Amino acid sequence: MAMPWEDSVKNRNPKQLTIFVAPTLSKPWRRAFDDALKTFNHLSQAHRLGVTMTAPANATKPEPDGDGGADVQFDTGSGDLAYTAFVFVPETPTVTAQMRVARDKFNDVQREAGHGIKHFIAAHELIHVCGLDNSEHTTYGPDADLFIRQPQPFSGPFNKPDEDRFVLHIPTGSKPNVVSPPIFLKTAIADLIRDNWA
Numbered sequence: 001m002a003m004p005w006e007d008s009v010k011n012r013n014p015k016q017l018t019i020f021v022a023p024t025l026s027k028p029w030r031r032a033f034d035d036a037l038k039t040f041n042h043l044s045q046a047h048r049l050g051v052t053m054t055a056p057a058n059a060t061k062p063e064p065d066g067d068g069g070a071d072v073q074f075d076t077g078s079g080d081l082a083y084t085a086f087v088f089v090p091e092t093p094t095v096t097a098q099m100r101v102a103r104d105k106f107n108d109v110q111r112e113a114g115h116g117i118k119h120f121i122a123a124h125e126l127i128h129v130c131g132l133d134n135s136e137h138t139t140y141g142p143d144a145d146l147f148i149r150q151p152q153p154f155s156g157p158f159n160k161p162d163e164d165r166f167v168l169h170i171p172t173g174s175k176p177n178v179v180s181p182p183i184f185l186k187t188a189i190a191d192l193i194r195d196n197w198a
Contacts, residue, residue, distance in 0.1 A: 005071075018055070028112075032118035040052075049194050
């Protein structure tokens with residue numbers, strides 16, 4: 001069930017959440033976050049979600065008691081992380097990619113996921129920032145979108161990580177697979193966000 005922000009946040013004009021981006025965030029994750037922030041704000045405008053997000057350079061860490069600093073901190077982490085105003089993404093997500101080892105011979109090799117996958121993960125987490133929880137995830141199939149529960153990674157060639165994507169749905173017949181990026185929201189998730197910020 002969606003968890004609404006406090007009225008003092010929801011009643012801001014404009015309705016905007018401030019994000020503190022940890023200075024220790026790696027360059028690839030910073031790029032992914034910056035793109036995810038633009039993507040979220042674009043989706044918010046297109047779907048009239050009722051909230052936008054910003055990450056000003058002068059933002060400060062959220063205060064533990066909630067009385068100051070940014071609304072949310074974006075950082076990398078691992079293990080069992082549970083904070084109400086923090087977004088943690090995996091430090092080094094990996095995919096299995098085909099690496100050419102000889103003429104017409106390829107091996108499956110683990111490598112770091114490319115920008116498309118990190119961008120998707122960061123944008124997905126920004127949907128959680130809006131107040132949606134795991135029970136509201138979409139599932140693999142025709143209703144899947146950015147807020148999918150467990151997207152399936154699809155790697156590009158070993159030496160082309162920027163071609164990595166998530167597969168959201170494999171339709172029957174001659175229709176193409178639904179992959180992301182490009183990143184999109186379906187009406188059901190947009191409605192949940194909009195209702196949570198009304």
